[in-house]
Amino acid sequence: MVNQIDPRVVRTGQLIREAFRELLRLRSFDTITIKDIAERATINRATFYTHYEDKYALLDEIIEQAFRKMIPGPVEHALEFTDEICNELILMTYRYILDFYEICRMDSKSIATLVDEKIKQLLQQIIERIFVKGDHPHSADPNQTTILAAMTGSAIYSAAYQWFKAGEKERTDLLVDIIRPYVMNGLGLHYI
Amino acid sequence: MVNQIDPRVVRTGQLIREAFRELLRLRSFDTITIKDIAERATINRATFYTHYEDKYALLDEIIEQAFRKMIPGPVEHALEFTDEICNELILMTYRYILDFYEICRMDSKSIATLVDEKIKQLLQQIIERIFVKGDHPHSADPNQTTILAAMTGSAIYSAAYQWFKAGEKERTDLLVDIIRPYVMNGLGLHYI
């Protein structure tokens, strides 16, 4: 429908996302209308729909973009799921949660579950990719690989989220030391 | 040809002018190409020409926009050419020169005369408008009004420019006290 290389398309997309990010700092997700976004982005309301199906799709992309920007280089290029990589993933996830809940007004908690799901899914993807690239013990069975990645991703996310909700902002080394052994043992990678 | 209300037109115009202002801070006017401007503005080179005839026309508009933004409220709404208004005009002109020559790299002096002419012309317009609005002694004769405005504008500009070139950045009160009596006497307004 739209050519993602056309500079007009690129610019309009940027305007929409930037407007939306600004609005999320000011108000809660469900008080923001398409009209608001279009006005702030200085585009026509109808044009919004050639870029996103609705504001949920837009939120989805915002989350993903922000998350991908935070992936550390070592994780990006990791060929094996090592303790070090596991640490990076944990810290990155925690950092993302801190950032996101600071930026967004989550008064209504309307989008909290959406965000949770999205982040878990992205984490899972990253982890699965590392499993497949390296010769992980179970990588022969794609099905099992996916399940292990899902468990690992949600374990890391849930723990980081609980840490955040408990109000602990310091001593992330403790957080790491709780999650990593659990995950690595679970994967049977501890003694590799 | 282009509809100045269409948001696309407004946005493209802003992008072009902003890109040009940025480039003027980095390089001198005659080293800047249309291609440079278009690239920085993230628009197509051909699109530039639907907005401006060439980079001289663009410079012209940049100068005018910047100048108009500096017009003080009292001058904007003046109904009479008083000492106070005259002071404001002098100070504003001097401030403009300071700003402009700080922003633009005038290495080659290629555009200095263009800028000079433009500013004199704008000053003249402002002054003439005040003459016409108030019942200035000579306002009955439109021709004479224009000439008086031209002389006043260029007198103020030249004096402010000489002051700037002499390197005097302080004591603008002295500058004002030199120009104002000259102009007001010249206009025969000193004893009104």
Added chain:
DNA sequence: GGGAATAAGTCGGTTAAACAACATAGATTA
């Protein structure tokens, strides 16, 4: 001087954004 490279303009065809108008669905209020 002569040839290559780069910039300035121009033009016709294509694509995306603007816009107005419409139908629908919730929310608000009389």
Added chain:
DNA sequence: TAATCTATGTTGTTTAACCGACTTATTCCC
């Protein structure tokens, strides 16, 4: 409850931006 208002999507038409190609300068370098 009926009526008004506001947000959501959708559609067809118009317009401006994109793009490639082309013709002229201008500059640069051999």
